[in-house]
Amino acid sequence: MSPLDKYPRPSVTVDLVIFTIADDDLKVLLIRRGGEPFKGCWALPGGFVELGESLEAAAARELSEEAGVTNVYLEQLYTFGDPGRDPRGRVISVSYFALVDADRQHIRAASDAADARWHSVFDTKTGGKLAFDHKRILDYAVWRLRNKIEWTTVGYELLPKKFTLSELQRVYEIILQKPVDKRNFRKKVLAQGRIRELSETRSDVAHRPARLYSFRKK
Amino acid sequence: MSPLDKYPRPSVTVDLVIFTIADDDLKVLLIRRGGEPFKGCWALPGGFVELGESLEAAAARELSEEAGVTNVYLEQLYTFGDPGRDPRGRVISVSYFALVDADRQHIRAASDAADARWHSVFDTKTGGKLAFDHKRILDYAVWRLRNKIEWTTVGYELLPKKFTLSELQRVYEIILQKPVDKRNFRKKVLAQGRIRELSETRSDVAHRPARLYSFRKK
DNA sequence: CCAAAAGTGTTATGCTTACACCCATGC
């Protein structure tokens, strides 16, 4: 008898914290639960890991099913497994966080007609009554995003292919929830050498048109 | 029928990367496997998560059973769950890393008479034939330790309660595998304000005795 | 007095911060 049969097996799910920037705010995709437990509550999208499917593949599948997006930034966050976190039984959740850029966020609601909506992360009402321990997962994801944006280029993943430096700066301000100095920001970003200046500008505005840039993946 | 019953359940284990400093080297605790698969190979200590036990509690239990230590630094690392990582079936491993200080490392071998030994992390032979995907887990743990030591105080967890600044510096040099400037190091460490100068010194040495310090947890 | 590690300051360099005005466009 294999030891695999000697031990009780928990259920394993992946839960996703899917961020995007919209309406000048950091949003997270939540789904209203149709059944018990936590019926009617908002929850992070997620689902069971299938046999023969890697954890990352399960996360990507949920991302596609629930948010209708593929090929976005996706990173494992943390694994939550306290007994009692799901009243139905032992469920271990491997959480991921994803960043959806402005180009693709409209493809959402590809979801199975469920009530899926973007919620402001900073709206205290959002966190108030999330299902399970999803508030904790969300808080951790925000913390990680805030740290990571300071020393990596994940911030670019939230923008469309072509963007202005002001738009990029705004992403930082929204996530960090504090103003950023324009000149220092531009200096730092350009010095990094990870964006290419395009010849185009964002026209049709009632002021000087801004230069467009694109991100070069490494 | 609950959805928990509709989906196949994988086995879930915790695997531990237990570091210590000994013989002027960074060591990891490995256990020689007595049974198949990977019989005779070295592997990270670990075991199945029990029902009603949190992941962290499972890790702490394994730490106690396999290394004979309690109450040491313990942090979740990453969850590995590729199908095929265990030939016996679907096994998802939540990995943790632990830091055992020099005071307590001798309590090891409390293990069930199994062949448990400290191996040099930098010895290429160590990684060569680890069981499962444990090489990958170990590599990731080393990467994390190296990063974390630069901006946190985890380094102190590897030292006895009382230590000299030279000993602390040596921990950094061993982990980073590069020399550290003595004066700058002392300046930085003292400026952090996380260690207390003791009145004692490390005597009985054939040179000027070094002042002892202790770490103040926050 | 010799060997061996402990302990100690100063200067140069680069990075981060603070800060204010002119520019290009649409209306």
Added chain:
DNA sequence: GCATGGGTGTAAGCATAACACTTTTGG
């Protein structure tokens, strides 16, 4: 010509990095 956001440089402060000699002990 006015309102609106786009775009630009410089100086100060701060943290990091480089570097060599004196001190204290045991033998």
